[in-house]
Amino acid sequence: MGRRRVTLADVAREAGVSSTTASLVLSGRGVELRISDVVQERVREVSERLGWRPNIVSVGLRRxxxxxxxxxxxxxxxxxxxxxxxxxxxxxxxxxxxxxxxxxxxxxxxxxxxxxxxxxxxxxxxxxxxxxxxxxxxxxxxxxxxxxxxxxxxxxxxxxxxxxxxxxxxxxxxxxxxxPDELEAGRAAARLLLDAGHRSIHIVGAGAHPGQTPPGTVAGRERLVGILEVLAAAGVEPVSGHLCTEWLPPDGYRAVSRLLAEHGPGQALITFNDRLAFGAYQAVQEAGLSVPEDVSIVSFDDHPLAGWLRPGLTTFAIPHxxxxxxxxxxxxxxxxxxxxxxxxxxxxxxxxxxxxxxxxxxxxxxxxx
Missing domain, CATH: 3.40.50.2300 (Response regulator)
Structure with missing residues (x-):
């Protein structure tokens, strides 16, 4: 048959039966309609030898x-x-x-x-x-x-x-x-730090007040709402917020370097994604401090590298x-x-x-x- 698609008519012609008979056999209705075993076997043998395949599109459209x-x-x-x-x-x-x-x-x-x-x-x-x-x-x-x-x-x-x-x-x-339930993840991140006893909490990637997030970031908007809601209920205000238009390691590094220069050790950070956290780790190390002994960090996304950091980064995973x-x-x-x-x-x-x-x-x- 060359490269042309093998049709039901090809199978019928090769098997010496009508297209209707071939169709009934190949759709599994041969026994029901009393087509002889010999004919059914011949049709199936020919269809396999020729490489016939049903036209799924046509079958689907009929159904x-x-x-x-x-x-x-x-x-x-x-x-x-x-x-x-x-x-x-x-x-x-x-x-x-x-x-x-x-x-x-x-x-x-x-x-x-x-x-x-x-x-x-x-x-x-x-x-x-x-x-x-x-x-x-x-x-x-x-x-x-x-x-x-x-x-x-x-x-x-x-x-x-x-x-x-x-x-x-x-x-x-x-x-x-x-x-993803970003709103609840923001709440959970704040609760995690509060339950660990932290009160000196900083936000990296967004500001410390509602609406202070990069334009168009739904995740940032919802994470911030959840964080501020839980902190307010506990009577805690963020010590600082650091709005970053990009959430990349250099942005996290710059923000946390400034933060540590002003506030020193004993801080807890909520970074708005793991790439910011990667930069935060570097800033902490260059300040002569360590995670988590001097600075605790919780983040979002569960980037593939988050588990390879030392120490491993605690983060909320997006359930892709x-x-x-x-x-x-x-x-x-x-x-x-x-x-x-x-x-x-x-x-x-x-x-x-x-x-x-x-x-x-x-x-x-x-x-x-």
């Missing part, structure tokens, strides 16, 4: 499902940090008999639109729009009537203004959105794989017409597990709230 899902992300697929989002989605799709098509927009709205059109042209049953970092976003107009999940994104409310390039629409109230799995589960529930659980929630917050290592020391003042 009203292509058994395929689309996954469009900004930079998830090319990131070393968030690749488990895709791993979790792939595993969940495979377990349920679905294939996942993956496209990367690199944050370009035009490319995202083109990928969306390409997936819809291929009759995918639904689409996951994934983000490397948690963000606020609108549902693209092309997906208004398509089963969709916003992964690691908080849907903008109806009527919210966004950049025109996003081509926003009013977000349906039941578009599911699995996200669980988020990817949850996105597929929610998408399939939407495709099946099932309500989101818990209904009618839009946000589905997944816990950020604590990776407790050795960067927080107890002061002997535990429980003094």
């Amino acid at each position: 009203g499902s292509s058994r395929t899902l689309g996954f469009i992300s900004d930079t998830v697929a090319t990131s070393q940090l968030a690749g488990d989002l895709i791993k979790g989605a792939l595993e969940a799709a495979h377990e349920r008999g679905y294939m996942l098509f993956i496209g990367e927009s690199e944050g370009d709205p035009q490319l995202e639109a083109e990928l969306t059109d390409a997936l819809l042209d291929r009759q995918v049953d639904g689409i996951i729009l994934g983000s490397m970092f948690t963000l606020d976003r609108a549902l693209p107009a092309a997906l208004e009537h398509v089963p969709t999940v916003l992964l690691n994104a908080l849907p903008l409310p109806a009527g919210a203004s966004v950049a025109p390039s996003l081509v926003p629409s009013l977000v349906p109230s039941l578009v599911p959105s699995p996200v 794989e669980a988020l990817g799995r949850r996105a597929v589960e929610l998408l399939l529930a939407t495709i099946d017409g099932q309500p989101a659980v818990p209904a009618p929630a839009t946000e589905h917050r997944l816990p950020m597990p604590l990776r407790e290592r050795h960067s927080v020391a107890r002061t002997g003042r535990e429980g003094q709230r």
Whole structure:
């Protein structure tokens, strides 16, 4: 047959039967319709020899499902940090008999639109729009009537203004959105330091007052709200806040170098991601101090290097794989017409597990709230 795809008609012709008979045999209905064993065996032998495969797209369209899902992300697929989002989605799709098509927009709205059109042209049953970092976003107009999940994104409310390039629409109230529970992680980080007896607490990456976070960082916004809420309830104010427009090691190094020059040892830091913490470690070491004996540090993200630091960094992990799995589960529930659980929630917050290592020391003042 050369390189041409082997068709059912080819099998029927080679086996000397009608296309209908070949179809019935290969769909497993030969016995039911009393087709002789000899004929069934001949059809199966020919189909195997010719390398015939069923046309899944045609079968799916007849059944009203292509058994395929689309996954469009900004930079998830090319990131070393968030690749488990895709791993979790792939595993969940495979377990349920679905294939996942993956496209990367690199944050370009035009490319995202083109990928969306390409997936819809291929009759995918639904689409996951994934983000490397948690963000606020609108549902693209092309997906208004398509089963969709916003992964690691908080849907903008109806009527919210966004950049025109996003081509926003009013977000349906039941578009599911699995996200890390950054708010609770912020609360837990503050509680961890308080329970260890710390009262001289500094914030690195954000300011010491509500709203003092880099523009557009949902994670920073929610972490800060949770931290300040718990500290206020304990009657503790942050000693200082250090707003950084970038959360990279050099930013953490500069902020913590200034902090230590002013306040000296005996401090506790909440760094807003692990890369800031890496810079903080360097600043502590260069000041002739040590973690956690002189400076305690708790952070967020669980970067792959966090466990390799000495001492290991205590941090709250983003549950990437669980988020990817949850996105597929929610998408399939939407495709099946099932309500989101818990209904009618839009946000589905997944816990950020604590990776407790050795960067927080107890002061002997535990429980003094």
